[in-house]
Every structure is written in structure tokens, then in C-alpha cells.
Amino acid sequence: MDADKKLPVYQLFIPPVNLMELRRDIWCNDPLPAKLTINKKKLDIDIVYRGSHIREFRKKSYHVVFHKPNTFKGAKEIHLNAEYNDKSLLRNKLSLDFFADIGTLAPKSQFVHLKLNGKDEGVYLELESVDQYYLKQRNLPEGSIFYAVDGDANFSLMSDLDKGIKKSLEMGYQKKCGPVKDEMHLQELLIQINTISRADFEGEIIKYIDVEKYLRWLAGVIFTQNYDGFVHNYALYRNGDTGLFEIIPWDYDATWGRDVNGEVMEEDYVGIEGFNTLTARILDIREFRLRYQRLLKEIMDTHFNVARMKPIIFGMHDQLSPYVPNDPYIRVNKAIFDNEPDFILKFIDDRAKYIRSQLYKLD
Template sequence: MNADKEIPIYQLFIPPVNLMELRRDIWCNDPVCAKLTINRKKLDIDIVYRGSHIRDFRKKSYNVIFYKPNTYRNAKEVHLNAEYKDKSLLRNKLSLDFFADIGTLSPRSQFVFLNLNGKDEGIYLELESVDEHYLKNRNLPKGSIFYAVDGDANFSLMSDLDKGIKQSLELGYQKKCGTAQDELYLQELIININTIPRVDFEKEIVKYVDVEKYLRWLAGVIFTQNFDGFVHNYALYRNGDTGLFEIIPWDYDATWGRDVNGKVMEEDYVGIKGFNTLTARILDIDTFRRIYQRLLKEIMNNQFNVRYMEPIIQDMYNQIRPYVPQDPYIRDNIEIFDKEPDFILNFIESRANYINSQLHTLD
């Protein structure tokens, strides 16, 4: 095993009484105390299960909050994702790295191997938390961050969940950092997206949204074909210097040709124009639509093609493959795991062909 390819071993110890408490109610968001050892460094942490439907899975995902010290590697918390339904274990990292590659803000991630109370739990993806430390580590201006936590984060005045008018403009969002004033900026954004007259939209929306960055993010959602990505699975960052909102992807395991249950998602399942109110209004403007069309062509030429993606996928696969036999949740399906890189590459080729066939609809 090549030493520079080895993934870190995380040794997690949750006292039995705390582990019982954690398992007693998997939906509880109250963390319990635990210890985490990384490279012989012992850390006191708080830990809790993370996610919504994924909490029901046998292999749990965790939110780790550093307690003593209260930051570690310039972070106050990280997320450990089990990637339980992803047959490749690669899709989330592959997606987030792809977003960064095409010029979109995106969380960093790394594969780790988790051992819980002396028992192997297998390969996990450690995800950087999108918060004030995320901004600081990139020398980005201070600003607010809102997580899109459910389908009501659809940029609309109408609820995606109960189909009526939203009782609050902040429905679907959870403030990660920011002030009460920032909540008003978010409300103002939603109102303006829905009420600016069409004749004024091109010159007015750029006062609230970094449109070029939004279109890069949209292209990323379209290429990876994340069905939930338009109304969920993202964070909003309001840049304190420009006053403009930018968008950051999050939780991208249901991508690259498989859905949230790991089932095949055909390459034409999500149309080239996506959906949500903001996307529809932006793509209604000729100027923005042409920028988007140019971005799609540019990314297909430079990143979204088999020639470019194959070595990236192969490197990730090679990095975690030696650990698969030790992962109790995937080792009985190694032959499926081994076929996934080719499955993903076939999807890239098919998806690129589909998108290419639809570019004329943006004329």
C-alpha cells in the first residue's frame, strides 16, 4: 500500500452509557460526550447522528463537534458521512471536488477509516462544515450562511411541502452563522426573486445574487444530475463585501447515475434547465441563458468528459479499495464496488451526449 495513499484511521470511543443514549433515539439532536483519536492526538468531542432519512441506515453518519480543544485543524466541527447507499462510496467526494474544479465554492472532504469502540465501522467521508471557519480558511469576506434543510428552500413564495403559501419566507432554511439583519436579507432575496417585474429582472437581480456563480453551480447540479439539488442540498452564503448571495453544494451522494436509494437514474432524468423559481427566472433572460450555455460547453470540453474524469475516479477508487475488505457494510459486495468506476464513466459519456443534444434549447 502506497504510504501517501493511505487514509487516516479515526479511533472513536463513545462510553457505553453514552452510546446507549445515542441509540435510544436516533432522531434526537442532543450530542453525547466521546473521545476521538487522530494520528495519536486525543480529542474530547461531542457527537450526534446527522442527516434525515439516513439516520435509519445500519451504518450511521455523525456530526463531530470539537470540545477540547474547541477547534481542530481550523474547524469547530466536521461531518462523518457513511455514504451507505452509494455502491461506489465515491459520489459525494467526486461531486464536491468537481464543483470546486468548475469554480464553485464547495466543502473540502477526505476519506477516513472509522473504528468505534474497537470495532471497525468502515470507510467514511469527512466533510468540512460550511460555517464561519469555512469562510476564514479561504480568506473569504465575513457573511451569513443558511443551510437549505428541506424542499421549502425552493426560492419561491409557495411551499414545496404543503403546496400552500409559505407562512414564513425563511421556511426551508437553517441559519448556520449570521445576525438577525442577515435573516432580513434572506427574506428580501426571496421576495425580490418572486416580485421583480420581468422587464427589470436582468438589471435588478444582480444586486442580490452573483448570477455568474449561480450559473456555475447550476451547471454542476445538471452535470452530476442531483435531482434534489435545486431545492435542497445547498447552503447560501451572503458575501459581506459584495452583499451578493452565492450558493454552495452539500450532500451529493445521489449523483453520477444513481438516485438516493442507489438505483439507476437514466442520463436524461433531469432536464438541462433544472428547476426552482430562481433558476427559471434567470434562464428566462437571454443574456443569462447564453452565459449558461457557454458554461455548459466550456465545462464539457474541460472537465465533464471521460478523458478528464477517468484518472480522478481511478485515484479515488485506488485510495479506498484496500480498505473495502475491512468495511463490514460493503465487504460482501466488493464485486459491485469494483464495477462502479466504469458505471460512473459510462454515465458521464451518456449525460454529456444528452446535454449536448439539448444545448439548442438555450438559443
């Protein structure tokens, strides 16, 4: 195996008493002290399980916060994702890299080989945290970041969860960083999305949302077919210089033809117009709709096609392949792992044909 293809080894040490506490209540969000060694660099960290339903899986995912030193390689925290339900292990990274390639802000990620207290835990995906350090790494203007934490992050005044009017406009969001006053800007954004008249929408919404970047993000959701991506699995970034909100994808393992349980999701499951209140209102405007139509065509010609994606997919697969037999959680699924690249490529071909057949709806 080429040296540049080897995965970095992350040696995680959680004191046995802390590991017992972590396993005693998987839903506890109180971090516990631990140590992480990367390339012989010893780091004091705080650690806790991450995710919602994924906490119940045998192979756990972790949220790591650097304690001493205070940051590592410019980051305050990282996420170590098990990608347990994705038998290809690569859908999340493939998606986030795809978003970045088509001009959308997206977190960086890399595959790592994790060991816990000397025991092999297998392949993990290290995900960059979307926070003030994320902005700094990219020389982006300071601003606020709000995580969409549940289905109420639907850009509506109505709750998806309670099926009534939202008790608070911030329902569905959790502020990660930024000044308090930006909470008012989020509220104003949601009010404007839902109250600007149809006649005024085209001229007014551009004062709140970077529409071009929103359309690129929407295209990314549609191509990868993330069913949850419209009301979840994203962060909002309010650019402090422009005052406009941008959208950043997050957690994209249920994509490329498989759902959150790893089951087949047919290529026509999600229509090209997507869903959520903001998307519906933007695509109601002919100029925005035609721009979106052109974007879909451009991206299929340049990025979302088998010729472009095949070397990327097989490159990731080849990098991970030597590690799968030693992953205690997925080694029995090696045959499935080996079949996934062809499955994903077939999805890309079928999805592109479906999208092309639906472009007339955007005329």
C-alpha cells in the same frame, strides 16, 4: 499500498452508556460527549447522528463538534458520512471536488478509516462544515450562511411541502452563522426573486445574487444530475463585502447516474434547465441563458468528459479498494464496488451526449 494513499485512522470512543443512549433514539439531536483520536491527538468532542433518512441505515453517519480543544485544524465541527447507499463510496467527494474545479464554492472532504470503540466501522467521508470557520479557512469575507434544510428552500413564495403560500419566508432555511439583520436580507432576496418584473429582472437581480457563480453551480447540479439539488442540498452564503448571495453544494451522494436509493437514474432524467423559481427566472433572460450555454460547453470540453474524469475516479477507487474487504457493512458488495467506476464513466459519456443534444433549448 503507497503511504500517501493510506487513509487516516479515526479512533472514535463513545462511552458505552452514551452509545446506548445514542442508539435508543436515533432521531435525538442532543449531542453526547465522546473522544476522537486522530494521529495520536486526543480530542474531546460532542457527537450525534446526522442526516434524515440515513439515520435508519445500519452504518451511521455522525456530526462531530470539537469541545477540547475548541477547534481542530481550523474547524469547529466536521461530518463523518457513511455513504451507505452509494456502493462506489466516492460520489459525494467526486461531486464536491468537481464543483470546486469548475469554480464553485464547495466543502473539502477526505476519506478516513473509522473505528468505534475499537471495532472497525470501515470507510467514511469526512466533510467540512460550511460555517464561519469555512469562510475563515478560505479568507472569504465574513457573512451569513443559511442551510437549505428541506424542499421549501425552493426560492419561491409557495411551499413545496404544504402546497400553499409559505407562512414564513425563511421556511426551508436554517441560519448557521451571521448577524440577525441578514435574516432580513434573505427575506428580501426571496421577495425580489418573486416580484421583480420581467422587464427589470436582468438589471435588478444582480444586486442580490452573484449570477455568474449561480450559473456555475447550476451547471454542476446538471452535470452531476442531483435531482434534489435545486431545492435542497445547498447552503446560501451572503458575502459581507459584496452583499451578494452565493450558493454552495452539500450532500451529493445521489449523483453520477444513481438516485438516493442507489438505483439507476437514467442520463436524461433531469433536463438541462433544471427547476426552481430562481433558475427559471434567470434562464428567462437571454444574456444569462447564453452565458449558461457557453458554460455547459466549456465545462464539457475541460472537465466533464471521460478523459478528464477517468484518472480521478480510478484514483479514488484505488485508494479505497484495500479497505472495502474490512468494511463490515459493504464487504459483501466488493464486486459492485469494483464495477462502479465503469458505471460512472458510462454515465458521464451518456450524460454529456444528452446535454449536447439539448443545448439548442438555450438559444
